[in-house]
Amino acid sequence: MITKAIIPVAGWGTRRLPITKIIEKSMLPVGNRPLVDYSVQDLIKAGVKDIYMVISNVEPCQVQEFYKDNLALNQYLIDRGKEDRLKLAKTLPNDVTIHYTVQDPAGKYGTAVPIALVMKEYNINEPVLVFMGDDFVWNPGGESAAEALIQSIKDDTDSAILGVEIDKSKVEKYGVLSTKDGKLTGVVEKPTPEEAPSNLINVSKYILSPELLQKITKYVDEHDFGPLDQEYMITDPIDEYIKNGGIMRIATTKGEYLDGGSVEGWLHANNVVCGQ
Numbered sequence: 001m002i003t004k005a006i007i008p009v010a011g012w013g014t015r016r017l018p019i020t021k022i023i024e025k026s027m028l029p030v031g032n033r034p035l036v037d038y039s040v041q042d043l044i045k046a047g048v049k050d051i052y053m054v055i056s057n058v059e060p061c062q063v064q065e066f067y068k069d070n071l072a073l074n075q076y077l078i079d080r081g082k083e084d085r086l087k088l089a090k091t092l093p094n095d096v097t098i099h100y101t102v103q104d105p106a107g108k109y110g111t112a113v114p115i116a117l118v119m120k121e122y123n124i125n126e127p128v129l130v131f132m133g134d135d136f137v138w139n140p141g142g143e144s145a146a147e148a149l150i151q152s153i154k155d156d157t158d159s160a161i162l163g164v165e166i167d168k169s170k171v172e173k174y175g176v177l178s179t180k181d182g183k184l185t186g187v188v189e190k191p192t193p194e195e196a197p198s199n200l201i202n203v204s205k206y207i208l209s210p211e212l213l214q215k216i217t218k219y220v221d222e223h224d225f226g227p228l229d230q231e232y233m234i235t236d237p238i239d240e241y242i243k244n245g246g247i248m249r250i251a252t253t254k255g256e257y258l259d260g261g262s263v264e265g266w267l268h269a270n271n272v273v274c275g276q
Helices: 035-045 062-066 071-079 083-089 113-122 145-152 168-173 210-222 235-243 263-273
Strands: 004-008 050-056 097-103 128-131 135-138 159-165 175-180 183-189 200-208 248-253 256-259
Touching: 004 035, 004 113, 035 128, 035 135, 035 145, 050 062, 050 113, 071 083, 097 113, 113 210, 128 145, 135 200, 135 263, 145 159, 145 200, 145 248, 159 175, 159 235, 183 235, 200 210, 210 235, 235 248, 256 263
Parallel strands: 004 050, 004 128, 050 097, 159 248
Antiparallel strands: 128 200, 135 256, 159 200, 175 183, 175 200, 183 248
């Protein structure tokens, strides 16, 4: 059973300026919850007990504040006879812990960096789920994205990637999965519909085996990209891992992928979640 997950939520959210001057991107509201909480609740539903959030070194951290118990608010609700709302104010079950790792925004940048930071701090030697903090898969009442990933692997040496089906005419905005016999053979970035190997898009939700976690950490440590050169992308060590015989299984879900990284995506996510 996989009980650990990493969620990167650091960064300035520059695509969402000016609102991200004062609200962290992962805390932008979708319905009555922040973006990141949809992934947190998805992971909890799948049995995750330890969540490692990679945050910026900016204080106060709104993500940390959200997942703390607000004792003053709790007392206010009790004093006003609104105890029925206490469960809404409690954002984590008692058996779930969030651990925080700080990422310097001026340091190395890209989706592989938070993984390496957590590995160095906690020396994890078991499979880990990785979800990003500004998007989620919406499938109320159905199988969660985390559950689909967990069910796709055979043992602790397996890795997995989540693919979400979309209309093939829209693949040009995404990385598209190339697959064979239920396994990943590569990711084709922003292909034309004619060039796309499938209609499954990469939504940056993974299970990473201990071996792959080590390879990602090594990739970040051993490369020295300048700030204007390239990002440390998680797909680079994954691609190398696959080419060297590593297995990354394909998980699929019937849920809808919702991305809060752009204004249009965030508005659409709110419309979907609020049933409009």
